[in-house]
Amino acid sequence: MSHQLNLEVLDADGAIRESAEAIGLDRGDFLKKGALAGGGLLAGSAMFGTFLASAEAAISTTRRSKANDVRILNYALTLEFLEAEFYKRAVANRAYGNSADLKRFAEVVADHEAKHVSFLRGALGAKAIRKPRFDFGDTVTDQAKFAQTAQVLEDTGVSAYLGQVKNILQPGVLSAAGTIATVEGRHAAWIRFINGDTPAPRTFDRPKSERAILKAVGDTGFIK
Numbered sequence: 694m695s696h697q698l699n700l701e702v703l704d705a706d707g708a709i710r711e712s713a714e715a716i717g718l719d720r721g722d723f724l725k726k727g728a729l730a731g732g733g734l735l736a737g738s739a740m741f742g743t744f745l746a747s748a749e750a751a752i753s754t755t756r757r758s759k760a761n762d763v764r765i766l767n768y769a770l771t772l773e774f775l776e777a778e779f780y781k782r783a784v785a786n787r788a789y790g791n792s793a794d795l796k797r798f799a800e801v802v803a804d805h806e807a808k809h810v811s812f813l814r815g816a817l818g819a820k821a822i823r824k825p826r827f828d829f830g831d832t833v834t835d836q837a838k839f840a841q842t843a844q845v846l847e848d849t850g851v852s853a854y855l856g857q858v859k860n861i862l863q864p865g866v867l868s869a870a871g872t873i874a875t876v877e878g879r880h881a882a883w884i885r886f887i888n889g890d891t892p893a894p895r896t897f898d899r900p901k902s903e904r905a906i907l908k909a910v911g912d913t914g915f916i917k
Contacts, residue, residue, distance in 0.1 A: 752903045757862035765857050767822045768903055769870065770813040772853055774824050775915060776846055777806035782833040783843075790836035794887050798843075802880050809873050816869060826917040840888055847881035849906060850874075856900035 752764045780803035782788075789795035814821045832842040854874035861867045882892035910916065 752857070752860060754860055757860060759862060762861055762863050762866045763817065763820050765861060766813055766817050766866065769854065769873070770810065770817065770822060772850060773806060773809045773813055775827065775910065776850065777810045778827050779829055779833060779846065780806055782829060783839050786834045788833050788836060788839035792836065795836065795840060798883055798887060805876060827915055828917050829915055840884065844881070844884045844888055844890070847877060847884055849909060850877035851881050851898055852901035853906045855898055856902050856906070
């Protein structure tokens with residue numbers, strides 16, 4: 694399986710929902726129940742068919758509640774865990790190569806994402822999920838793959854946060870999500886500029902559902 698995100702994967706309709714609290718398990722136990730603890734990478738939506746029915750209850754799109762806000766924050770934390778670890782390893786491996794612009798981007802964003810994780814963990818307290826294990830393959834060692842993957846991850850983050858705006862009940866949670874979402878948008882524009890792409894390609898950003906985002910993340914094989 695490829696370790697690289699691509700737009701085809703990102704835009705695909707998915708069937709994955711991975712919310713530990715939806716089935717009474719934390720994230721680590723959830724994956725172990727799926728016989729994934731023996732090693733190897735996630736194999737996309739097919740590997741999650743057993744859990745789909747119960748996991749569908751993860752984030753409600755019709756009833757806003759405080760419990761639903763916790764699910765949304767844990768969903769955000771999952772994505773922030775992924776981004777933070779991705780940039781941490783990329784910086785450690787000097788995946789930016791000889792590019793001063795890419796080096797600056799990687800170092801700054803690594804710091805931001807680590808702080809996003811700390812912020813969300815603090816907000817969730819004892820309800821925060823545990824950090825999963827990751828395997829990013831050569832996307833954190835190869836300069837071109839790092840730059841491409843960073844761009845899609847940042848675009849994914851913007852779409853993920855935007856997709857949950859209508860599902861949040863509490864103003865404080867909405868404000869917290871907003872303060873992170875705007876920074877994710879800045880990251881996306883920055884890496885797009887470095888990669889020679891249009892920093893702001895659309896008049897309006899496109900929200901994506903939890904289903905579509907988690908399908909995309911699962912298909913990368915990044916989460917073990």
